[in-house]
Amino acid sequence: MEQRRAMLVVFAGLVSYSLISPTQAHAYLDPGTGSIIVQAIVAGIVGIATVTRLYWNRIRTFLSGTGDQSD
Amino acid sequence: MVGPRDPASFRDPSGHIYILDGRVYRTVMPRARDDYEFVRSTGVLQRLARDGRVISATEAPRDALPVAEAEDAAYVIEHPAVPFISYPYEWSFPGLKAAALLTLDVHLEALDHEVTLSDASAYNIQFIGARPIFIDYLSFRRYREGEFWIGHRQFCEQFLNPLLLTSLTGVPYQAWYRGSVEGIRPSELKPLLPRWRRLSWKVFTHVVLQAGFSRRQSSKNAARLSGMKLPLEAYRRMLRSMRRWVAGLTPAKSRPTIWVDYTNERSYTDDEVGRKVAFVREFVQATQPSMLWDIGCNTGEYSQVAVESGARTVVGFENDHGALDTAFARASEKDLPILPLYLDAANPSPSEGWNQAERKGLRARASADAILALAVVHHLAIGRNIPLDQVVEWLANLAPVGVIEFVPKADPMVHDMLRLREDVFDDYTEAVFLQAIQRHGDVVKSTRATASGRLLVWYRRR
Numbered sequence: 001m002e003q004r005r006a007m008l009v010v011f012a013g014l015v016s017y018s019l020i021s022p023t024q025a026h027a028y029l030d031p032g033t034g035s036i037i038v039q040a041i042v043a044g045i046v047g048i049a050t051v052t053r054l055y056w057n058r059i060r061t062f063l064s065g066t067g068d069q070s071d
Numbered sequence: 072m073v074g075p076r077d078p079a080s081f082r083d084p085s086g087h088i089y090i091l092d093g094r095v096y097r098t099v100m101p102r103a104r105d106d107y108e109f110v111r112s113t114g115v116l117q118r119l120a121r122d123g124r125v126i127s128a129t130e131a132p133r134d135a136l137p138v139a140e141a142e143d144a145a146y147v148i149e150h151p152a153v154p155f156i157s158y159p160y161e162w163s164f165p166g167l168k169a170a171a172l173l174t175l176d177v178h179l180e181a182l183d184h185e186v187t188l189s190d191a192s193a194y195n196i197q198f199i200g201a202r203p204i205f206i207d208y209l210s211f212r213r214y215r216e217g218e219f220w221i222g223h224r225q226f227c228e229q230f231l232n233p234l235l236l237t238s239l240t241g242v243p244y245q246a247w248y249r250g251s252v253e254g255i256r257p258s259e260l261k262p263l264l265p266r267w268r269r270l271s272w273k274v275f276t277h278v279v280l281q282a283g284f285s286r287r288q289s290s291k292n293a294a295r296l297s298g299m300k301l302p303l304e305a306y307r308r309m310l311r312s313m314r315r316w317v318a319g320l321t322p323a324k325s326r327p328t329i330w331v332d333y334t335n336e337r338s339y340t341d342d343e344v345g346r347k348v349a350f351v352r353e354f355v356q357a358t359q360p361s362m363l364w365d366i367g368c369n370t371g372e373y374s375q376v377a378v379e380s381g382a383r384t385v386v387g388f389e390n391d392h393g394a395l396d397t398a399f400a401r402a403s404e405k406d407l408p409i410l411p412l413y414l415d416a417a418n419p420s421p422s423e424g425w426n427q428a429e430r431k432g433l434r435a436r437a438s439a440d441a442i443l444a445l446a447v448v449h450h451l452a453i454g455r456n457i458p459l460d461q462v463v464e465w466l467a468n469l470a471p472v473g474v475i476e477f478v479p480k481a482d483p484m485v486h487d488m489l490r491l492r493e494d495v496f497d498d499y500t501e502a503v504f505l506q507a508i509q510r511h512g513d514v515v516k517s518t519r520a521t522a523s524g525r526l527l528v529w530y531r532r533r
Contacts, residue, residue, distance in 0.1 A: 028083045029190045034257065034285030035224035036296045038276050042312075043305035 075138065078428035079194070085209045086144070089136055096136045097128075097208060099146040106212035107146060113184040116211060124177055125205045126150050126197075148208065154362065154384045155437055158430055159193035159229060160248035161412040161420060163399040164237055164322050164392070166203075167244075170196040171230035173203040175314045182307060187214040191222030193229035193254070198410050200384075201402035217300030220309060224285075227277055228254035231313070234320050235278070236260060239268050241325030243392055245413045252424050257282035273316055328393025343521045347476075348376050350518055350527045351443065354474050355380035360441035364388065364469060366416055367447030371398030374409045377443065386439075388414035416447065416465075417455045442466060442473035445527075449478045449485050452499055459499055463507035471532045472515075477504045482523040501526060 080088040085103035089096045099107045110116060119125035128148045136147045159167055170193060178188045188210050195207040220226075232255040233244035240263055248254060261269070261282045269279050351373050355363070361383040365374045368387025377385050387409060389395045398411035414420065414433070422432040444466050451462045466475055478485050479501060480494075489496075505528070508514060512532040520527045 028085070029221055029225060031219060031221045032224040032281075032285055033296060034281040034283070035227070036219055036299065037284045038281045039219050039223060039301060039309065040299055041280065042276055042309055043301055046305065046308055 076140075078426065079424070079430065081425070081429075083189070083209060085189075087140065089138060091136065093152055095150045095152050096131065096141075097148050097150060098136070098140050098144040099148065099209065100140075100143070101145050103209055103212075104145040107209070109213045110186050110211045113186055115181055115184040115186055116208070119177060119180060119205070123199075123202060123204060124173060126153075126208070128208055150206070150208070153197045153199065153204070153206065155198075155386050155410060156431070157198055157386075157410065157412055158249075158420065159196075159233070159254075160245050160252075161414060162198075163395045163411060163413060164234070165396055165399045165403070166198065166201070166411075167193070167230065168234060168317060168320060169201070169403070170198075170203045171226075171234065171317045172314060173205060174226065174230065175310050175317070177205050179307065179310050179314075181211060182214060182303070182310075185214050186211050187218070188212075188222055191220075191226035191229070200406065200408040200410060201399055202406070214303075217302070219299070219301045220306060223309075224281070225254075226313070227281065228256055230254075231277065231317065232257065232260045234317065235274070236263070237322050237326060238320040239264055239274075239323065241323035241327075243326060249420065249423075252430060256285075258285060273312075322392070322396070326392055328391055339521045339523070339525075343525075346518065347445070347520050347527065348373070350516075350520070350529070351376050351445075351474060352380045353516075354472075354529050355382050355441070358441050358472050360439070360470075360472075362386070362437070362439050363441045363443065364439040366442055366444045366466065366469070367450065368398055368411055368443075369394045369446075371401045371409055371411055373443055373445055374398065374411070375401065375405075375407060378407050378409060382441070383408065385409045387411040388416065390415040417451055417457060439470040440472070442470040442475075444473065444475045446476055446478060446484070446525075448475060448504070449482075449488065449499075453485060453488050453496055456495075459496075459503055460507040460510075463504065464511065467508070467511040467530060467532055472530065474527060474529050475508070476520065477501055477526045477528065479524040479526075482521070482525060504528075 075089045075091050077088040077090055084100060086098045086100050089098070116125055116128070120127040128150050131147045131149045133141050133144060133147045135149070141147050159170070162170065173196060174191055181187060189212050190210055192207070195205055195210055196203050197206050198204070233248055236242055236244045236247070236255060244255065257278045261278055264274065264278065268274055355377045359381050363377050363382040363385045365371075365377065365385055365387040368374050368389045369391075371387055374385045374387045385408065387398055389398060389411060390413065392413070395411055395413055398409070401407070402409035402411060419433040422428060422430070422435050424430040448459070448462055451457045452459045463475070466473065480486065480489065480499065505514070508528055508530050512530045515529040515531050517526060517528045519525070
């Protein structure tokens, strides 16, 4: 379950970059272009790393044939 | 706008701070009403206030604040006054770091309640003793799904980059921060970092990439960015990862410091130290100051004697970074009401920022009930060539009572200071020192502190 939840989160994260509805932040502060791009990149890379790790664990579990799902 | 409105309270139209007869009020304007009511309904601020991480607040009747803005305000709230307002460019490395960690912790806890922070200003933090406390109530507002960390850039400029500067290059950030007031930009820090440092993933993204992308500020970029969303889990991960990074930062070994081992290597005996401690103790017990300033506090040894003898709050000032960090650690570990700050007595914090009123200079900000100036006069009079009578006048003007130590030329410390230079200090004598004191006040008591002839004088201003 934990895996599924994490995957959903990551997937949502990766997809959301192309989404339409703009998030007009209620802020008196200008967040800055650089800051938003950096946050998108950090979130994206962390997302990809998590997906990779999850799949890698599945492949390992499959190959070792233990069927252990708890990772 | 004249009157009691705090001159630093102008950026966010959600509300403003007013100071009336020492009491602190905050207006909540109609535009911020929904957010304020939502945050209040979650109870998160009350919880954070209970363990001292966010300042407490009580709603006051609107007529408690007799200013025009209060009539239009949705709410008027009152906060307890902080004993001494300090600024990030006066904080020690561990102080700025503690303030950064508090900002992130408070933000993470708020997110658990669907509340977020609208900024990440270091000026949102104040210190009570060495404990940081978040004071900007209106920074909290409802979290909106998919929003980015709006304060990320500000967090980098006002917390992360100054800490990185000292941690990765050994250059103290205080002078730069004081000059810029708003911190250090990624594009300013980047060229100073050694190339191999820029290869670290975190430095690369938060400093190098951010510096690069900030340069291309096209409207096309802005339009494209406004459609993006950041999932809440990714937001939390970013805050947690930033927290781990900041928590691991320490000043580089190359950072200049002289005095850190002073208490172990000083030129006088335990018996002489005992005499000094006894004199300070007697002075503090007799005067019971609510606010004592320890000028040249070193590692905070005598600040601690002062609080143990009855001073309610001590603010220590020191310009050696190593000694200052040790003083902060002392206050922090023992949870003493001591706030050690970076200050060069020959060049105290000025009034600066917007309209030269936003950040107040030392004298415009507060005053002390008592001072300690132990082993500091010779650093100003001989180290900085300030005439002895002016040094005494400056000190005596800080507080109505105090203890000032005079270190004569015969003392090994002063002897060393004069070893490589011509002695142009004809007026640097005990007689001139005492005359200067008597011009401003009376000597209540004095004692010979060391065999080398150091003199401790307890003065009372007339």
